[in-house]
Amino acid sequence: MRPPKGSYQPLRPHELHVLVALAGGERHGYAIQQEVAARSGGAVRLGPGTLYETIARLLDRGLIREAPSKRSELDHAQRRYYALTGQGRRLLAAEVERLGDVVRIARERLEGSEA
Amino acid sequence: MTDGPRPSRGESLYGLLLLLYPPRFRRRFGEEMLEAYREERARGRKRFYAAMARDLAVSVPLSWARILRRRRHEEEHRIKAVAVDKDLSYALRALRSHRSFSLAIVATLALGIGAVTSVYSILHTVLLKPLPYASPDRLVRLWDRHETVPYFSVSTGNFVAWRGEARLFEELGAYREDGFNLLVEGEPLRVPGSRVSANLLRVLAVTAARGRGFLDEEERPGAERVVLLTHGLWSSALGGDPEALGRKLVVSGEPHTIVGVLPKAFTFPQQPDVELLVPFALDASSPDRNAHFLRVLGRLRPGVPVEEARAELVTIAERLAQDFPESNAGWTVAMLPLHQAMVEDVRGGIRVLSVAVVLVLLIAGANVSNLALSRAASRSRELALRSALGASRSRLVGQLVLEHVVLALLGGLGGLALAWGAIAAGPSILPESLPRQAEISLDLNLFLFGFLLSALTGVAVSLWPALVGSKSSLVRPMKGSSGGGRLRAALVSVEVGLAVMLLVTAGLLLRTLGAMSRVELGFDPSSVLTMKMTPVEATYPEPSDRIRLYRETLARLEELPGVRFVASVHRLPLDGGNSSFPAFVEGRPAPAESRFPAFNYRAVGGDYFDAMGMTLVSGRSFDDAEMWESGGVVVVNEAMSASLWPEGGALGSRIGQSPRGPWLEVAGIVGNARESSLDEEPQAAMYIPYSVAPVPSMVLVARTAYDPLELVGPVRAAFAAHHPGQPVAQFDTLRDHVERALGPPRFHAFLLSVFAALALALAAVGIHGVISHSVRQRRREIGIRIALGARAGDVLAMVWSRGMAPVAAGVVLGLSAAVALSRTIESFLFGVDRLDPVSFVGFPLVLIAVAAAANFFPARAAAAIDPVETLRSE
Numbered sequence: 001m002r003p004p005k006g007s008y009q010p011l012r013p014h015e016l017h018v019l020v021a022l023a024g025g026e027r028h029g030y031a032i033q034q035e036v037a038a039r040s041g042g043a044v045r046l047g048p049g050t051l052y053e054t055i056a057r058l059l060d061r062g063l064i065r066e067a068p069s070k071r072s073e074l075d076h077a078q079r080r081y082y083a084l085t086g087q088g089r090r091l092l093a094a095e096v097e098r099l100g101d102v103v104r105i106a107r108e109r110l111e112g113s114e115a
Numbered sequence: 116m117t118d119g120p121r122p123s124r125g126e127s128l129y130g131l132l133l134l135l136y137p138p139r140f141r142r143r144f145g146e147e148m149l150e151a152y153r154e155e156r157a158r159g160r161k162r163f164y165a166a167m168a169r170d171l172a173v174s175v176p177l178s179w180a181r182i183l184r185r186r187r188h189e190e191e192h193r194i195k196a197v198a199v200d201k202d203l204s205y206a207l208r209a210l211r212s213h214r215s216f217s218l219a220i221v222a223t224l225a226l227g228i229g230a231v232t233s234v235y236s237i238l239h240t241v242l243l244k245p246l247p248y249a250s251p252d253r254l255v256r257l258w259d260r261h262e263t264v265p266y267f268s269v270s271t272g273n274f275v276a277w278r279g280e281a282r283l284f285e286e287l288g289a290y291r292e293d294g295f296n297l298l299v300e301g302e303p304l305r306v307p308g309s310r311v312s313a314n315l316l317r318v319l320a321v322t323a324a325r326g327r328g329f330l331d332e333e334e335r336p337g338a339e340r341v342v343l344l345t346h347g348l349w350s351s352a353l354g355g356d357p358e359a360l361g362r363k364l365v366v367s368g369e370p371h372t373i374v375g376v377l378p379k380a381f382t383f384p385q386q387p388d389v390e391l392l393v394p395f396a397l398d399a400s401s402p403d404r405n406a407h408f409l410r411v412l413g414r415l416r417p418g419v420p421v422e423e424a425r426a427e428l429v430t431i432a433e434r435l436a437q438d439f440p441e442s443n444a445g446w447t448v449a450m451l452p453l454h455q456a457m458v459e460d461v462r463g464g465i466r467v468l469s470v471a472v473v474l475v476l477l478i479a480g481a482n483v484s485n486l487a488l489s490r491a492a493s494r495s496r497e498l499a500l501r502s503a504l505g506a507s508r509s510r511l512v513g514q515l516v517l518e519h520v521v522l523a524l525l526g527g528l529g530g531l532a533l534a535w536g537a538i539a540a541g542p543s544i545l546p547e548s549l550p551r552q553a554e555i556s557l558d559l560n561l562f563l564f565g566f567l568l569s570a571l572t573g574v575a576v577s578l579w580p581a582l583v584g585s586k587s588s589l590v591r592p593m594k595g596s597s598g599g600g601r602l603r604a605a606l607v608s609v610e611v612g613l614a615v616m617l618l619v620t621a622g623l624l625l626r627t628l629g630a631m632s633r634v635e636l637g638f639d640p641s642s643v644l645t646m647k648m649t650p651v652e653a654t655y656p657e658p659s660d661r662i663r664l665y666r667e668t669l670a671r672l673e674e675l676p677g678v679r680f681v682a683s684v685h686r687l688p689l690d691g692g693n694s695s696f697p698a699f700v701e702g703r704p705a706p707a708e709s710r711f712p713a714f715n716y717r718a719v720g721g722d723y724f725d726a727m728g729m730t731l732v733s734g735r736s737f738d739d740a741e742m743w744e745s746g747g748v749v750v751v752n753e754a755m756s757a758s759l760w761p762e763g764g765a766l767g768s769r770i771g772q773s774p775r776g777p778w779l780e781v782a783g784i785v786g787n788a789r790e791s792s793l794d795e796e797p798q799a800a801m802y803i804p805y806s807v808a809p810v811p812s813m814v815l816v817a818r819t820a821y822d823p824l825e826l827v828g829p830v831r832a833a834f835a836a837h838h839p840g841q842p843v844a845q846f847d848t849l850r851d852h853v854e855r856a857l858g859p860p861r862f863h864a865f866l867l868s869v870f871a872a873l874a875l876a877l878a879a880v881g882i883h884g885v886i887s888h889s890v891r892q893r894r895r896e897i898g899i900r901i902a903l904g905a906r907a908g909d910v911l912a913m914v915w916s917r918g919m920a921p922v923a924a925g926v927v928l929g930l931s932a933a934v935a936l937s938r939t940i941e942s943f944l945f946g947v948d949r950l951d952p953v954s955f956v957g958f959p960l961v962l963i964a965v966a967a968a969a970n971f972f973p974a975r976a977a978a979a980i981d982p983v984e985t986l987r988s989e
Contacts, residue, residue: 029144030151045160047170048151049136052144053178060185079147 011095014054017044019063019084019092026067028079029055055082063088126152129167135175137182207521216490217522219880220483224526226873227479228568229533232557234472236538237545238465240555246454247380247554249320250414254384254453255421257287257411257428259446266449269411271397272404272442273435274312277411279399280431283424285416288315289409291395292386294812296651296842298365299352305647305844306348308391309383315392316343318414319384326360326375329394336396342371346379348390366393368653384412385457387553404442412453425450457550464863467940471620471870474613478874481610482881487519488603489888516574523570531557545862603885608925610881611966614874615929615959616936621871622954623937623944624864630946631860636853637788637797638688639728643849644823645687646830649812651841658809664838665805665813666743669721671837675829677820682721683805683813687849688790689856698801700759701769701778714755715790715800718808724750724785726818727849734766734783737804741782746807749779752787755799770801779803793856794945816849823848863943875962879969886918887973897977898985911978918970926959 011019021027021035032055033046046054058064059082067083084092122130129152133145156163245251258266259273269289278287290311297304313329322328323343333341342364344353353359363370371393383389415424428448436443451459458465498511537544538557545552648668650661665683672681686694695713720743723729724736732753741748749770756765769778787797805813819826827846834843890897897910937949947954 029147030154033151045166047166047174048148048155049170049174049178051151052148053140053174053181056140056144056178057181060181079150 011091012054013044014046014050015058015063016092016095017046018051018054018058019088019095022064022082022084023089023092026081026083028081030079032082058088063091123156125156125164132171135171136178139182140178216486219884220486220522221526221529223479223482223486223877223880224523225529225533226877227476228527228530229537230472230475230870230873231568232530232534232564233537234468236534236557237541237549237555238469241461241549241551242458242465244551244554246384246457247382248384250417251454252452253285253415253417253419254318255413255415255424255450256453256456257413258449259407260449261446268407269409270404270407270442271402271409272439273432273446274409274411275397275399275402276431276435277428277448278312281413281424281427283416283419283427285414286314286318287411287413288312288318289395289411290315291408291410292389293393294647294649295366295391295393296368296649297352297391298368298840303651303840303842304352305649305842306352306390307386307388308393309386309389310395311392312397313394315412318412320414321378321381323375324378325357326373328375329392334394334397336398338394338396340366340369340371341374341394342366343375343377343392344373345377345381345383345390349376366391368651382553384453385410385550387551404439413450421450421452461549461859463942464859467620467863467943468866470936471617471867474617475870475873475877478610478613478877481606481613482877485603485606485610485881486884488606489884520570520574523574527568527570544865603888604921607878607881607885607921608928610874610878611922611925611962612929612932614871614878614962615926616933617867617871617874618958618962619930619933619954620936620940621864621867622958623940623947623949623951624860624867626947626951626954627943627945628857628860628864631793631857634789634793634946636688637729637786640849640853642819642821642823643726643728644817644819644826644830645845645847645849645852646815646827646843647812647845648683648815648841648843652811654840661809661811662743662806664841665720668815668838671833672815672817672830673721675817675826675833677826678817679820680722680726680818682719682723682726682816684720684723684727684816685718685808685810685813687814687816687852688727688788689792689853693791696772698759698770698772699774701771701776715798716808717790717800717802718805718810718813719802720805720813721816723802723816726816727788728818729788730786732784732786734781736783741806742804743806746804747779748782748804749807750783750785750802751781752785752797752800752802754787754797755801756781756784758799779807814845815843860943860945871958875965878962879965882918882922882966883969883973885921886914886970887976889918890914890973890977893977894980894985897980898982901980902982907978910980911974914974914977915967915970918974919966922963922966922970926963930955930959 017036017040018032020039021032024035027035029051033051037045055064059066062085064082065085067081126149130149133141133148136145152167155167160166246254248254257269257277259269261267268291274287274289281287288311290309293308293310295306295308297306311329313331313334316322316328324346326343328343329341332338344359344364349355349359359373360375362373364373365371377392383392413424415421425448428450432443432447436446502508502511535557538555541555542552545555648665650664655661655664669681669683672678686692693715694717695715697713717723722736724731734750736750737748751759751765756763759765759770760768765781765784767781769780771778785802788800789795789797790800791798817823817826817830824846830843830846834841897914901907901910933955934950941949
């Protein structure tokens with residue numbers, strides 16, 4: 001799959017983490033942070049500033065959006081939920097494919113050198 | 116627990132540190148960040164404060180960088196979007212602040228475009244649009260032709276022969292105009308109609324919308340009587356009743372079966388008012404070869420050229436001339452495409468109008484360019500300043516173009532409104548003789564053309580000044596140079612020249628109109644009521660019945676109060692036609708070429724000469740017995756007397772229609788009257804008593820002591836009382852009747868005068884604009900002259916004469932062009948030389964006077980310049 005035209009900038013690691021977290025469904029900011037921490041086994045811990053700056057950048061690029069429906073139900077009123085946009089989903093898929101290629105090639109070479 | 120309403124010290128500190136972030140970011144995420152801080156803190160993360168410090172150090176600069184980048188982005192977008200919007204509002208502001216300039220341009224364009232669009236709508240409909248029949252290019256009109264009369268109605272004998280023998284025609288049909296008396300629910304009704312050959316609708320390729328057309332056998336004498344109605348008559352007289360088909364309608368006193376209704380869009384060729392068709396009775400076995408009264412239309416077979424078809428008919432005519440020398444010697448055939456035949460008479464007039472309207476458009480164009488040039492020059496400082504302040508050239512050019520396009524579109528809109536109004540007013544302005552008037556409308560193509568024209572004008576007009584204006588450096592305008600001054604003077608010359616051409620032409624046509632309306636008519640059209648009465652055939656079948664009816668009617672009308680004289684005549688003067696027959700003098704050998712020329716005649720009843728106000732020169736009029744019973748006498752006019760009896764002695768001589776008599780004695784001689792047309796010398800004519808020529812229909816004429824139209828009511832009442840069922844129609848005054856004959860020259864003169872007045876006004880605006888501009892440009896020079904001792908009078912004279920120079924050049928140019936133009940309009944002139952001094956000197960003098968005035972005001976302003984003030988301000 002090709003990335004959407006003109007909007008392709010390489011994703012920073014934090015951005016990739018946030019997108020992956022949101023690929024599983026809508027989340028609010030702190031839930032994203034927790035999921036990222038859980039998946040990386042506590043290796044990646046996003047501080048509040050880094051987390052929300054990343055969210056802001058992804059919002060600017062149109063890769064995620066606020067999901068208005070989830071606001072202020074059981075949670076705190078100020079918590080906002082975020083979701084992938086179509087563009088974000090496509091970009092993530094392209095990025096994952098690219099990473100998959102990298103992983104495959106790297107694995108082949110590593111196995112080859114071992115043999 | 117740190118969780119609680121009171122924030123911890125660390126939390127308060129974090130809250131303060133949030134101020135490091137950009138405000139927009141803080142407002143949006145601040146609360147959530149504090150929340151995240153509290154959660155992390157609650158989980159008792161290791162090295163919590165170090166992690167928070169690292170997070171701050173990384174994210175604050177990133178956040179600022181992002182916000183700033185974004186702000187720059189938005190700014191660029193906003194500027195682009197705002198620029199067009201700004202230019203438009205700037206353009207509107209600039210136009211509002213130069214209101215008189217804007218108004219002048221919009222008005223100039225509106226007048227130019229309006230005049231062109233309306234005149235070309237007329238031209239397009241009348242001259243170019245195909246006739247509203249299928250394959251109209253195959254329709255032709257045919258005439259009998261004699262060397263003395265190039266286009267003459269066709270005799271029944273010739274029509275029957277052509278129709279029977281010609282192979283290159285699909286159909287040949289004939290008709291003659293007629294009026295019919297209808298009886299609808301007991302009410303008499305007079306309806307214009309036509310008697311047609313059964314195949315006429317096939318010639319036009321028209322089929323009935325309801326019912327059927329005529330069958331071929333229905334034109335034979337003695338056939339069942341049938342009638343076709345137009346959609347209009349069917350709706351108005353029968354209420355559009357679908358059951359009307361097959362019913363009887365009383366036409367001319369005889370019941371006729373309604374066999375069909377014509378399509379709504381149908382108009383009868385050449386006579387759009389026809390509402391009813393009846394087949395004429397044609398005795399094909401022994402047709403009349405002497406009476407010429409049919410109008411013949413043909414439809415050519417596909418692909419047959421007009422010339423070939425004409426040649427075929429000429430061959431037939433040659434054979435007819437051999438077979439029937441008595442009636443057909445010297446006769447051949449004339450043929451024209453039907454469309455050409457219809458517009459032939461008006462083609463020239465429309466062409467003159469087209470030329471005039473193009474001249475108006477050229478003047479308008481010159482004027483707009485002139486105004487735009489002047490204004491660009493006076494704005495060059497503003498443009499130079501804005502250019503120095505960094506406005507790009509493309510931006511300035513774009514803005515000027517935008518300004519002028521706005522003006523042009525406004526002008527175009529105004530022009531279309533004017534055109535629409537002019538076309539709506541058309542019926543009251545256009546002369547009745549103009550064919551196809553009902554079809555005239557503002558068509559969409561011309562509408563778009565007008566709009567496009569105005570937009571293009573806007574772009575074209577703005578380009579020159581835009582380039583001059585935006586190229587200007589700061590230096591040139593500050594020096595006060597007047598670029599384009601010579602060009603503007605040339606434009607003034609052109610404008611003046613064109614205006615002179617229009618003025619001279621308008622002058623010639625106005626003088627023609629004047630000469631025509633002052634023409635000695637030979638009769639007095641004031642205070643005369645005219646009305647048409649055609650005796651109903653069924654009630655008054657015999658000539659003697661008609662004679663009795665007219666005699667009684669005239670006697671009754673004479674008794675009405677206020678009536679001075681009443682009479683009847685079979686055709687009024689100036690009704691566009693003539694009736695004639697040959698005349699032989701008793702006791703003289705018949706002239707060799709006996710049939711033509713014939714002499715005009717009028718069958719009259721009552722006190723015709725008194726009612727018409729004609730003068731009896733010698734002898735006497737008819738007495739009552741001669742008029743209605745015995746006949747035997749005739750009155751001739753002076754022209755006829757001079758033609759047949761150049762030595763005198765007309766009175767008492769006897770003339771007849773054939774060399775064998777019967778004879779009519781010349782009882783009196785009357786003065787000549789213009790009966791055929793206003794612009795022809797009166798022709799020889801004779802007046803014969805109705806008892807001698809009891810034609811089927813006459814016009815009643817009543818000279819009254821007061822407003823003739825007040826007589827209409829009493830006349831109707833008298834008819835209702837004494838002759839119920841006998842219609843009387845077409846009430847008119849003789850004055851209006853004569854006025855209608857003046858229609859075409861009046862129309863030409865009216866439009867040319869409007870155009871000339873327009874041209875004059877536009878030229879005045881142009882001259883004034885150029886001179887006042889040049890005075891503004893030369894304030895400094897004039898100030899210095901005054902400072903050096905020039906007197907106000909000298910300055911005024913200098914500025915004024917400099918302004919008049921291009922006017923003088925334009926007048927000379929215009930007069931020479933007008934001399935050439937006058938040759939092409941010579942055929943429209945009457946009673947005025949084509950180099951008429953009044954038109955060639957007087958009318959241009961009006962323009963010179965206007966130009967002198969337009970020049971005077973700026974010149975006076977120049978003379979009033981205060982040198983100290985001017986030099987100080989520089």
